[in-house]
Amino acid sequence: MDLEVSNSYHQQGVGIVGAGLVGCLAALAFNAKGFSVTLFEYRDDPSKTKNDNLRSINLAVSARGIRALKYVDEEMAERILEHIIPMKGRMIHDLDGNQTSQLYGLFGEAINSIDRSFLNECLLEEIRHTDIKVLFNHKLVAFEKNHGEDQTPKMTFIDTSEGDAASKTFEFDYIVGADGAHSQFRTQLQRTMRMNYSQEYIDMQYIELYIPPSESAKDDSKFLLNPNHLHIWPRTNHMLIALANKDGSFTCTFFSPWSVIEGITSTEQWISFFKKNFKDAYDLIGEARLATVYETHPRGSLLQVNVYPYHSPDGRAILLGDAAHSMVPFYGQGMNCGFEDVRTLMELIDEKGGDVLEAFRSYTEIRKADLDAICKLALDNYHEMSHKVTSLWYLTRKRIDSLLGKLNGKYFQWIPLYTMVSFRDDIRYSQAIEIEKRQGRFLNNIQYGFLSAVAVTSLIKGLQMWGRRT
Helix, strand or coil, rough: CCCCCHHHHHCEEEECCCCCHHHHHHHHHHHHCCEEEEEECCCCCHHHHCCCHHHHHHHHHHHHHHHHHHHHCCCHHHHHHHEEEECCCEEEEEECCEEEEEEECCCCEEEEEEHHHHHHHHHHHHHHCCCCCCEEEEEEEEEEECCCCCCCCCEEEEECCCCCEEEEEEECCEEEEEECCCCHHHHHHHHCCEEEEEEEEEEEEEEEEEECCCCCCCCCCCCCCCEEEEEECCCCCCCCCEECCCCCCEEEEEEHHHHHCCCCCHHHHHHHHHHHHCCHHHHHHHHHHHHHHHCCCCEEEEEEEEEECCCCCCEEEEEHHHHHCCHHHHHHHHHHHHHHHHHHHHHHHHHCCHHHCHHHHHHHHHHHHHHHHHHHHHHHHHHHHHHHHHHHHHHHHCCCCCCHHHEEEECCCCCCHHHHHHHCCCHHHHHHHHHHHHHHHHHHHHHHHHHHHHHHHHHHCCCCCCCCHC
C-alpha cells in the first residue's frame, strides 16, 4: 500500500455521496489513510437485489485505473485484476463478417475487459472488510455549507427504505460528491457557490445486447469470438462493439444517432436492419434475442458534463468522477480517469502535508487541463471507431505511427497517442495532446510528401506516354 497513514486523520470524518466505482475507491482510499468514512448510496444494496441493469457498457481497464487501484491497495488490486480479460487490439468486422485485427500496443500491451456491475460489487466487497459505514437507500435532499473553516458542512438524507421516509442530517469535515453524471450532490453544491456547469447531450443513443457463450461440447473455447480483442462493426454513422466476459459471453453495445433507431418502427425492421449491417453478429446473437432487445431494452443517452471549479470555496467539498466530468465512452477512459482522480487527490493530500483543505483547493487547477483533454479525446474517438478504422489513409498513418513508436528512444522520442493515454500513466492527458500535436504535424508532412511524390511520378509517366504518342 502506497498511501501515507496518519493518526491525526482518525478524528476527521469524510462523507462520500455515491457508491459507484469512483465513490467506492475514494472511500477505500480515505479509509486507508485513517479517515472515518461514511458512504451514501441512493440505490439498494446490490448484494440483496438482482442486477437488471441493461445499460452497463463493459469497462476497459487500462494503466491509469490499474495504477490507482494499486495505489490504494496492492492486494486488493490483484484480487480484482484476476477477473479481467486482456484485449490486445480491435477486431474489425466488415459487412461480410471478415475480421481484421488492429493491435493497440507497440509491444503487446492490452486493455482489459470487465463488467461494470461486477467491478462495483468487487469494490463493495472490499469495503465490507473495512470499518467504512455504508448507508444504502439514502437520498440526498439538502447540503448546507459551513460558514468558516472551523465549522463542518452538513448533508440531509431521506432513508427511502423506511416507510415514513425519515430524514437525518450528518456532519463531516469533508465531503466528496461521486454520484455520477446526474449528481444530486453537484446540484446541491451549485446552490452554495459560483460554479460553471455545462451539460451537452450527444446525438447518439446506445442499446445493450448479448452474445451467449458456446454451448457446444466440441468447442475448446466457450467464446464464440476471439476474447482478446475489442470487436467493432464500424458502419460510418453507427456501430456495434463487443467485449468479452469471464463466463464466455460478450456484452455488446449498439451505437447510432437517434434518427437511426427512431426510424426503425417495428421488430421486423430492427431484425432486418441488424442482419444487413451486422451479419455475423446477427448469427451469434440470434433473432429471438434481437427481438427481445428491440421490444424491452432501454435506449441510453450519451452526454458530456463539465464543471469548474471542482471544489467548494472553503475547501470542504469536492466533486470526483462523472459528477465533475462525465464523458462519452469511446476512449475507454471514463472509469480510468475517475480512478486517477482519486489517486491525484490522495497524492495532493500527502504533498500538502496532510492539509486536506489545501489539497481540495489545489485539485481544481492541477486537474482541469487533463479532464478537458480526455473529454475531447473521448468525443473525437467515436469518429475513429465508427469510420476511420476502415480508411486506407488512417491505416497507413497508424502503421507509420507504430513504426516510429517502436523506434522510440533509439534515435528520437516518439509515442503514439493511444499508448500515451492507455498505457502510460506517467503522462498526463493534457501532455499527451501536446505531444500528439507535434507528432501529428510530422506525420502530415510525411503523408503529404508521399502523395506529392506519387503525383509527380504519375505526371512524369503521363508526359512520357504522351510524348511517345506524338
